[in-house]
Amino acid sequence: MKYRTLLRHVREGTKNIFRNGWMTFASIAAVTTTLILVAVFLALVLNLDQMARNIEQDVQISTMIDLTADEEQIVQLGEEIEQIDGVKEVQFSSNDNELSKLIESMGDEGQAWTMFEQDNPLNHVYIVEAIEPENTEAVANQIEELENVEKVHYGKEVVEQLFQFNNYARAIGLALIIALVFTAIFLISNTIKITIIARSTEIGIQKLVGATNSFIRWPFFVEGALLGILGSIVPIAVILGGYYYVYHNFVDVITFRFVELLPFDPFAWQLSGMVLLIGALIGVWGSVMSVRKFLKV
């Protein structure tokens, strides 16, 4: 296709946007509504995903070593743990280290524990991390079997529930997004179809004088893309404004150890880009779909 022809298609597509006034407005409104919902779901799903990943990353197995074990046995245990399949990292933490962590985590009340500094009742600990967080349980079970292990700790229930919740959330979010996108495509293709019926004579004449299908389709392609892009302006504004507000007002309130929102920059921008792309795709698909049956002349 010649550059000049491409310009012609862009011109025609843009002209149609204005020519179809209310229909254009209806299509854009449909895209806008859909994209706002899609953006909210995407933001939720992606943040949940990120949180889950943080938690997953945090899943550690504390292996308490028998108080009676001597230094040699402790080293041997460390080597044995390292040889278990699926173990990523093994870190030794002495009982003194554990005590100071405990004191720190308890704040002011922790001061009471300082009296144990001379006679530490805590165990030495191996902190173990699995390569795949899902394998934590299996690894923990194997460690428990080893000699000189007193007890194994990991947030068993919490971890399992979180994984499950996260999988559900992801599936539901995705299903909703897909359903929304298809609804929007359907709405657009219907609105454009109405405008095409008015233009079917025009298409018929174009075919009559020897226009190829792609020649006829191009302006619709442009029109669809423009509808999608125009429809994503408001959603992008909502994303940028809304996420900025949420991020800066709630980020302090909801920061537990692992609950952390994705940072505004670059996340909000990436989300905007995604929304723009989805909008353009919805528009193009909707319009190209609706022009298809009018090409058979």
Place this chain on the structure above:
Amino acid sequence: MITMENVSKTYSNGVTALNDISIHIERGEFVYLVGQSGAGKSSFIRLIYREVKPTKGKIIINDMDLSKLKERQVPYLRREIGVVFQDFKLLQKLTVYENVAFALEVTETSPKMIKNRVMDVLKLVGIEHKAQMIPSELSGGEQQRVAIARAIVNNPKVVIADEPTGNLDPDTSWEIMKVLEEINSKGTTIIMATHSKHIVNTIKRRVIALEDGVIVRDQQRGDYGYEV
């Protein structure tokens, strides 16, 4: 130029519009297609510009075998065939100039070429002074001139006219016939379906008469032959 061999056309609703038609039309001929409504004239025309495909038989136009023509090649066939209809089929929102230029735009002709060519054909059909008007501002005869201009702007080898004077008064019809004759005199083949006994009997040319989908008469310098 145009050859049909044992062509039949039966529509999906079971109506047989053409039945075993064989015909040969030479380059530069002027052919009238006559017959009552429903005799198969329109199907004959639609077969030529490949709006419909024959159920049986072979159609060759400009050395192109239509049965071997792929769907995506159809536009290129149509660029070699100009079509004129009774209801003009002009785009109401475009000016006269744009309506004609449109046929060249789809072939990606350069704007300069388009301008020259469009003005040439508008002059040929005698409507160049109304180039910037829109169709609704023109009379029926003028609109048909625009349609003819659009049909010939691509320099087609064949012009097909489906009752081009059907909506026009007798005086205007004669003017349109003059335009068609002039185009024919420059070597373009013209096939014209018509109900006008007066025209056929006055401007004597080859007459192909259809009746119930069959050619009942094919006569050089023939006459209309039906009492209406």
